[in-house]
Amino acid sequence: MAAVILNDEAMEYNSKIIFITDSSVSVDSRFLKLAINNKIPIYFFCIGDFNTAALIGYAQLTGGKVYSAKTAAEINQSCNEIGPKTFVGETDTDGDGFTDIEEMSGLIVSSNCKIVNTDYMKADTDDDGLDDNEEVDVELTKVEIPGKL
Numbered sequence: 367m368a369a370v371i372l373n374d375e376a377m378e379y380n381s382k383i384i385f386i387t388d389s390s391v392s393v394d395s396r397f398l399k400l401a402i403n404n405k406i407p408i409y410f411f412c413i414g415d416f417n418t419a420a421l422i423g424y425a426q427l428t429g430g431k432v433y434s435a436k437t438a439a440e441i442n443q444s445c446n447e448i449g450p451k452t453f454v455g456e457t458d459t460d461g462d463g464f465t466d467i468e469e470m471s472g473l474i475v476s477s478n479c480k481i482v483n484t485d486y487m488k489a490d491t492d493d494d495g496l497d498d499n500e501e502v503d504v505e506l507t508k509v510e511i512p513g514k515l
Contacts, residue, residue, distance in 0.1 A: 381406045382448065383430075386441075388413040393424050401428045409448055411435055462489040463499035473502050 407430035410421045433444040469486040484491040
């Protein structure tokens with residue numbers, strides 16, 4: 367399971383936190399408080415069948431919802447219900463070469479290992495005439511894991 371790190375920059379957008387899980391989940395109270403205070407709904411996509419009582423409580427506290435999905439089509443349908451700007455896959459809204467998910471999560475600069483946050487709606491986040499992909503020295507490595515997951 368993965369989560370988005372909350373920071374002040376994220377508040378410029380219609381933020382949502384989405385968890386995809388196949389087992390029971392425990393949400394740290396500090397994380398939950400940040401989501402509540404910043405009015406960020408938490409959505410849970412439960413793959414398979416299991417007790418979702420705690421998740422329903424977390425979702426209700428933040429204005430989110432719990433979805434149960436057994437197929438990829440059900441996950442896509444739920445994403446569409448959450449909103450048209452829920453990004454899945456390789457969407458690159460601003461055309462700068464970085465996916466929206468990469469830009470929202472932060473890009474790790476290979477030369478100094480710092481995380482850079484860019485705007486997925488603007489190819490030139492800082493308006494200096496250079497697209498984000500020209501300024502951020504990101505080295506991507508594809509890792510393939512043999513076998514079945």
